Structures are given as C-alpha cells and as structure tokens.
Amino acid sequence: MQGTKIENLLLLKVIDGDTVKVELEGKKESLRLLSLDTEESRGGGHKPVTNAGKLASAWAKQWFGTNEEGMPESDIRVNIEFDTADSVATCLEKHRGNYGRLLCYVYKNDENYNLKAIENGWSPYFFKYGRSRIYDDIFLDAETRAQAATLGIWDETVNAGGKSRDYEHLQPWWHMRGSLVERFRNRGIAAGVKSVRLDYQEIVTAARTGEKITVFCDLQGGIQHWPGDGAVIFAGSPQHKFNLWVPDRYIKTGCRILRFIHNRYAGHGRGYIYVSGMVSLYRDKPQIILNTTGQLSDLPPSQR
Structure with missing residues (x-):
C-alpha cells in the first residue's frame, strides 16, 4: 500500500531528529515524523537530553542539507506521505498528533528520511502509538540491522558517561501498546x-x-x-x-x-x-x- 502524498513542499527548518517544519498551503506546518523517536537534543521535556540526541539532530540537519541551526540556506523541497490512502483533506484533518503536528513520513530526493534514521541507528522503530501500516516489515528489518551493527543509539559508547534511555524496558512496553492499537484497527473500528x-x-x-x-x-x-x-x-x-x-x-x-x-x-x-x-x-x-x-x-x- 502507498500512502497519500503531498509533494514539493518547501522545507523551513529541521528542529531535531524527528521533527521538521515545512510550508504547506501557505502556512507553516510542523511534521512529527512517524515511527521515529530520536533522543532529546534540547531540554524542556520529561525525557533526558543525551549525546545521541544531539548527534541525531546534527545528522538530520546534515541529511536535509541545512546549516547547523537547521535553517536551509537554499531552496530545499521535500515530499510527505501519510500512513493511509485517505484523501488529502482527511489526512490534514485526522493525521495529527497530540500537539497538532502532522504525522507523516518525509522524503528528499525520493529517499525516505524515516527509514534512513532507523537504518543509521539514530532512532528505534517507534510504535508506542501503533505500527506503521505501510513500512512495518521494512522498519523492523532496518532496526534489526542497525542494532546488530551497533550503530547510533545501539552503540553503548555513544552515551557513555551521560544520560541514556532504557530501551531494554521501553521496547517491550511499546510492543504491548502497539498490539493494542492493532486490535483497535482490526476489530475496534469495525465495531463502531x-x-x-x-x-x-x-x-x-x-x-x-x-x-x-x-x-x-x-x-x-x-x-x-x-x-x-x-x-x-x-x-x-x-x-x-x-x-x-x-x-x-x-x-x-x-x-x-x-x-x-x-x-x-x-x-x-x-x-x-x-x-x-x-x-x-x-x-x-x-x-x-x-x-x-x-x-x-x-x-x-x-x-x-
């Protein structure tokens, strides 16, 4: 299945490893990138700021081609893809997270950034709020390969001496929650x-x-x-x-x-x-x- 796509959007800013801003229909839109949860690069939330978070943020800015502050110095265009084949209007209304940000995958030059972030070990395959409907197998395989190669967050030395996240305990919890979302998708929707x-x-x-x-x-x-x-x-x-x-x-x-x-x-x-x-x-x-x-x-x- 392919998701609904919106193409040729102007990239406005890369915030960190899992959030970017684009111009869409003449307005600024924040994108919370699906299936990613990079570690924190800035304080202010309940999660710890880690070295891996700072490195993931820097890697994202390099990948998108912005400066160190995440600002494009030239015209950078991206495409986004939603996790269903609903109409564009439905996606723009319903595919929003807890803070109103659009939930989607983002592409530059036909490369899926979400996949690249997992492949390079800067994010686990994050399914606390449900598995990817489109890329579940691909993301799971990418995470497996990154962890086997001890890339990014899977390299214990990256956060050595500083704060880190406890994936050994987080991932089983995410798995449980993801299975509950799957039950809703498969049975709850049909039950009204x-x-x-x-x-x-x-x-x-x-x-x-x-x-x-x-x-x-x-x-x-x-x-x-x-x-x-x-x-x-x-x-x-x-x-x-x-x-x-x-x-x-x-x-x-x-x-x-x-x-x-x-x-x-x-x-x-x-x-x-x-x-x-x-x-x-x-x-x-x-x-x-x-x-x-x-x-x-x-x-x-x-x-x-």
Whole structure:
C-alpha cells in the first residue's frame, strides 16, 4: 500500500531528529515524523537530553542539507506521505498528533528520511502509538540491522558517561501498546468504536446530542485533577480534549474505578482502553461520566 502524498513542499527548518517544519498551503506546518523517536537534543521535556540526541539532530540537519541551526540556506523541497490512502483533506484533518503536528513520513530526493534514521541507528522503530501500516516489515528489518551493527543509539559508547534511555524496558512496553492499537484497527473500528485522535469531531457531535458510544483512548497520564469529591482523567490530548469524570471518589464504586485505572492503565501500564457511556459536553469539551468499572474494557464491544 502507498500512502497519500503531498509533494514539493518547501522545507523551513529541521528542529531535531524527528521533527521538521515545512510550508504547506501557505502556512507553516510542523511534521512529527512517524515511527521515529530520536533522543532529546534540547531540554524542556520529561525525557533526558543525551549525546545521541544531539548527534541525531546534527545528522538530520546534515541529511536535509541545512546549516547547523537547521535553517536551509537554499531552496530545499521535500515530499510527505501519510500512513493511509485517505484523501488529502482527511489526512490534514485526522493525521495529527497530540500537539497538532502532522504525522507523516518525509522524503528528499525520493529517499525516505524515516527509514534512513532507523537504518543509521539514530532512532528505534517507534510504535508506542501503533505500527506503521505501510513500512512495518521494512522498519523492523532496518532496526534489526542497525542494532546488530551497533550503530547510533545501539552503540553503548555513544552515551557513555551521560544520560541514556532504557530501551531494554521501553521496547517491550511499546510492543504491548502497539498490539493494542492493532486490535483497535482490526476489530475496534469495525465495531463502531471512536478514536479520540481519528474521530474527534464525531465524538464532539455525539456529545451535543448525548449519545452512548464507545471511545478508544489512552489513560497513560492517569488521574490528573481532583476537584471537590470527584476526579478527572484526561483521556485526550492538548489537540483533542476528552475527559473521564468520576463524580465521587470517596464511595466504594468511585474508589474501585480509580484504583483500577491507576493499577492497570496509568504510567507504564496498558494505557489504551475502551470506554463506554453517554458522552456529553462540559465546558465545550466531550466527557464520559464513569459510574462503574463495567464501562472500562480492554476489548471492543463485539469482543466482550
């Protein structure tokens, strides 16, 4: 399968090893490059800044042909490819990550940068949010070869004496989460389940009329807010706001729901979950009120 492509975009800046900016339809667009998660080159996030992250950022800028600050000094054109064959309009609406960045593969001179980054060992094949629909086998093989050759992050000396990432523990967790996304793709969609990221406007529309739906969402962040006697679980993202509301955390059912979410889904737990219930709008954001653990499941409705 080939994904939907948009060609001949002006490269504006290379931010780091997995993020670039382009001009698209007269606007600046940030691209979060699919299947990549290069280590950090700058502070500000929860991940450690590493030497491998700095090297990956420098390598990316060299690969795209920019200066050391990531700025092109000439006209550099790239093509992007989305992970489905949906229309361009659908891709531009739905293929966006937690912070509104477009999720895609990027090409320069017909070379797939995402693949090159994995081949050269500057990123693992990152499928925490789902495997590549198009390049799964290719990326997996590229990672295997890079690790066997101890390239980039797979070379222990690259981060020697400094901070590093624990791939030995991260990759099994990513594998589990990736398998949950595959189940949603293969079974959840057919069962009519809505994805917070892919079907957000449909969830908002359902909330306006108080429909009962099942939503596939990520509870990795756990319980985030404790207003009054209740608890709020942020089950969406800054781009797609969606909350779960437990009205009374002190009664037995409320305690059971929160303990279940904390122990099974939050942090390095499963994360992904199917939540069923009547969706409504609260302060213009969709939410589902949780009254029982029976509203929470690892399986789509038709599989229970």
